[in-house]
Amino acid sequence: xxxxxxxxxxxxxxxxxxxxxxxxxxxxxxxxxxxxxxxxxxxxxxxxxxxxxxxxxxxxxxxxxxxxxxxxxxxxxxxxxxxxxxxxxxxxxxxxxxxxxxxxxxxxxxxxxxxxxxxxxxxxxxxxxxxxxxxxxxxxxxxxxxxxxxxxxxxxxxxxxxxxxxxxxxxxxxxxxxxxxxxxxxxxxxxxxxxxxxxxxxxxxxxxxxxxxxxxxxxxxxxxxxxxxxxxxxxxxxxxxxxxxxxxxxxxxxxxxxxxxxxxxxxxxxxxxxxxxxxxxxxxxxxxxxxxxxxxxxxxxxxxxxxxxxxxxxxxxxxxxxxxxxxxxxxxxxxxxxxxxxxxxxxxxxxxxxxxxxxxxxxxxxxxxxxxxxxx
Amino acid sequence: xxxxxxxxxxxxxxxxxxxxxxxxxxxxxxxxxxxxxxxxxxxxxxxxxxxxxxxxxxxxxxxxxxxxxxxxxxxxxxxxxxxxxxxxxxxxxxxxxxxxxxxxxxxxxxxxxxxxxxxxxxxxxxxxxxxxxxxxxxxxxxxxxxxxxxxxxxxxxxxxxxxxxxxxxxxxxxxxxxxxxxxxxxxxxxxxxxxxxxxxxxxxxxxxxxxxxxxxxxxxxxxxxxxxxxxxxxxxxxxxxxxxxxxxxxxxxxxxxxxx
Numbered sequence: 001x002x003x004x005x006x007x008x009x010x011x012x013x014x015x016x017x018x019x020x021x022x023x024x025x026x027x028x029x030x031x032x033x034x035x036x037x038x039x040x041x042x043x044x045x046x047x048x049x050x051x052x053x054x055x056x057x058x059x060x061x062x063x064x065x066x067x068x069x070x071x072x073x074x075x076x077x078x079x080x081x082x083x084x085x086x087x088x089x090x091x092x093x094x095x096x097x098x099x100x101x102x103x104x105x106x107x108x109x110x111x112x113x114x115x116x117x118x119x120x121x122x123x124x125x126x127x128x129x130x131x132x133x134x135x136x137x138x139x140x141x142x143x144x145x146x147x148x149x150x151x152x153x154x155x156x157x158x159x160x161x162x163x164x165x166x167x168x169x170x171x172x173x174x175x176x177x178x179x180x181x182x183x184x185x186x187x188x189x190x191x192x193x194x195x196x197x198x199x200x201x202x203x204x205x206x207x208x209x210x211x212x213x214x215x216x217x218x219x220x221x222x223x224x225x226x227x228x229x230x231x232x233x234x235x236x237x238x239x240x241x242x243x244x245x246x247x248x249x250x251x252x253x254x255x256x257x258x259x260x261x262x263x264x265x266x267x268x269x270x271x272x273x274x275x276x277x278x279x280x281x282x283x284x285x286x287x288x289x290x291x292x293x294x295x296x297x298x299x300x301x302x303x304x305x306x307x308x309x310x311x312x313x314x315x316x317x318x319x320x321x322x323x324x325x326x327x328x329x330x331x332x333x334x335x336x337x338x339x340x341x342x343x344x345x346x347x348x349x350x351x352x353x354x355x356x357x358x359x360x361x362x363x364x365x366x367x368x369x370x371x372x373x374x375x376x
Numbered sequence: 377x378x379x380x381x382x383x384x385x386x387x388x389x390x391x392x393x394x395x396x397x398x399x400x401x402x403x404x405x406x407x408x409x410x411x412x413x414x415x416x417x418x419x420x421x422x423x424x425x426x427x428x429x430x431x432x433x434x435x436x437x438x439x440x441x442x443x444x445x446x447x448x449x450x451x452x453x454x455x456x457x458x459x460x461x462x463x464x465x466x467x468x469x470x471x472x473x474x475x476x477x478x479x480x481x482x483x484x485x486x487x488x489x490x491x492x493x494x495x496x497x498x499x500x501x502x503x504x505x506x507x508x509x510x511x512x513x514x515x516x517x518x519x520x521x522x523x524x525x526x527x528x529x530x531x532x533x534x535x536x537x538x539x540x541x542x543x544x545x546x547x548x549x550x551x552x553x554x555x556x557x558x559x560x561x562x563x564x565x566x567x568x569x570x571x572x573x574x575x576x577x578x579x580x581x582x583x584x585x586x587x588x589x590x591x592x593x594x595x596x597x598x599x600x601x602x603x604x605x606x607x608x609x610x611x612x613x614x615x616x617x618x619x620x621x622x623x624x625x626x627x628x629x630x631x632x633x634x635x636x
Contacts, residue, residue, distance in 0.1 A: 145490045145524040145525050145527070146491075146522060146523070146524055146525075147504075147514050147522075147523040147524060147525055148522075148523070159492075169492050171563075171565070176563065176565060176575055176578070177491060177492075177493075177562075177563050178491075178492045178493075178563045179490040179491055179492060180490050180491075180492055182490065182527045196566050196569075197566065197567050197568050197569075199565060200565040200566065200567045200572045200575070201567050204567070204572070258574065259573050259574035259577050260573055260574055261574035266574055266578065267575075267578060270578075276516075276521060276522055276523050278521070278544075278545045279541055279542065279545065280542040280545045280546055280549075281542050282541075285545055287589070287592070287593065288593065288596055288598045289549070290549075290552045290555065290598075290599065290601070291545065291548035291549050291552060291555055293521055294521065294558045294589070294593075294600065294601050294602070295519075295520050295521040295522070295558055296521070296585075296589075297582045297583070297585035297586035297589060298520060298522075298562065298582060298586075299522060300581075300582055300585050301578065301581075301582075302581055307581060308574070308577045308578055308581055309577075310577055310580070
């Protein structure tokens with residue numbers, strides 16, 4: 001993102017992001033940090049908040065008594081109590097000049113914590129997520145270690161939004177699982193600095209991202225090679241594929257969108273052909289063996305994604321009574337405003353046109369109420 | 377090659393196999409017994425697979441004493457590695473080989489599963505093909521039963537056929553006690569604390585699959601091998617008291633199960 005590049009090259013923020021192990025961080029723009037709204041509530045979480053904030057913004061504490069007074073006024077307006085630690089070293093220009101090295105270290109640690117927490121918020125904002133998208137494109141976060149994900153690019157996420165609980169993990173959109181970063185230097189990075197929301201929000205913000213088919217040609221070639229030349233492979237393609245295909249040919253084509261997510265980008269690394277099938281000398285290990293496969297479900301995905309449309313399934317099983325209730329033809333505008341009628345119309349449409357599916361998504365499912373499903 | 381030459385020049389007592397398994401990048405290999413290597417029956421068919429087969433075999437068994445130029449030497453060296461790898465795939469499914477690999481497995485010589493919910497489960501090397509030249513070595517996690525790429529590029533260039541498709545499965549058939557309990561916990565993506573519908577729906581579908589499988593196994597009288605099972609039954613007996621609020625990482629995972 002160019003917004004940060006206008007800053008001085010060796011600002012605290014860029015220095016922080018250049019530290020070994022901090023490669024996952026985006027450079028939060030100063031505009032974002034200077035907007036107090038974005039910092040709501042952080043004061044109570046970070047010791048020596050004021051000093052830490054000054055450090056992040058490269059404000060020299062000695063030189064700006066005016067700035068401090070302004071801050072003071074704001075603080076009084078906010079009427080927010082300070083943590084015990086921050087009260088200690090709280091602003092006395094003279095005092096700060098005598099600051100020991102130990103105190104500086106404390107402030108440095110606070111600044112890192114504060115930056116991390118701001119970062120967590122920043123990367124869910126529009127400019128922040130854009131910046132992360134650029135980093136994602138450049139594969140700054142690495143790729144999924146899982147073989148069947150074919151090197152799908154991953155995103156840093158946290159498992160907790162509270163700092164100090166978990167280190168950063170990598171979320172793979174292809175298998176919807178999280179992994180430990182390969183390099184141990186990332187094991188000092190707090191997961192809360194990325195947050196629990198970012199991973200999914202990112203892929204919801206960029207639904208057009210091609211997550212699974214990065215090496216589609218290579219994958220196709222590989223599949224062909226494995227299917228044709230070598231019968232002795234660890235994938236359940238051969239026979240299961242046959243039965244799956246037959247089952248599928250009876251049913252309808254795949255909808256473009258299911259549950260608000262494009263079918264092609266819903267866990268492309270899972271499902272038939274992407275599940276490891278244990279074999280001994282070419283023979284599959286039985287499920288009933290003590291050492292047999294028990295975890296295939298984790299990497300499964302229905303061959304017919306209609307199975308995932310729970311609302312449709314529900315109406316297929318229970319929806320008969322509503323059929324005479326309304327005569328209103330499915331009309332998109334109307335259905336947006338009249339949720340009750342929209343709900344009723346689902347079985348009607350299905351009766352005329354089983355599995356009526358079209359690319360617009362809005363007609364695909366009675367649950368498709370959110371904008372993400374419309375694919376733009 | 378240079379390493380090898382200098383090693384042998386300086387120290388004649390070090391055997392080729394010692395050098396090979398201790399050199400960087402070959403940490404996944406175990407040492408093949410001399411007896412196994414010298415039994416020609418164990419090498420059946422490999423003379424067609426490996427160039428300079430006899431020289432390579434001599435080199436591996438430390439009886440190589442032919443004078444030759446560097447190019448030839450390098451080729452023989454390469455063949456020797458290939459031969460060692462192919463014999464290795466056969467050796468590690470023998471009783472002694474399995475025991476040696478088990479020792480390495482216990483020492484985490486092959487690394488740990490990168491999947492967060494596998495809790496650092498040790499991995500085993502495996503190949504997706506038994507024919508050399510098709511795929512590189514992968515790592516198998518017995519907890520999530522999936523394959524992962526080795527972290528290091530040094531390992532990523534090893535041929536998968538040097539370990540084979542069967543070894544890791546045989547390992548757990550021979551040492552069933554080493555099978556880790558399976559976990560039904562899964563990562564659950566959330567946005568601002570809310571589950572994401574598409575992913576949650578897939579998760580529910582997968583959970584149904586799992587429950588069906590568990591039922592199949594139980595009907596067949598087979599132990600399902602899931603760690604939560606006992607707790608689950610206890611809970612069922614006791615009461616329906618809600619499981620305590622879990623903190624931190626647990627918030628992000630679906631751990632509690634549908635009763636089967």
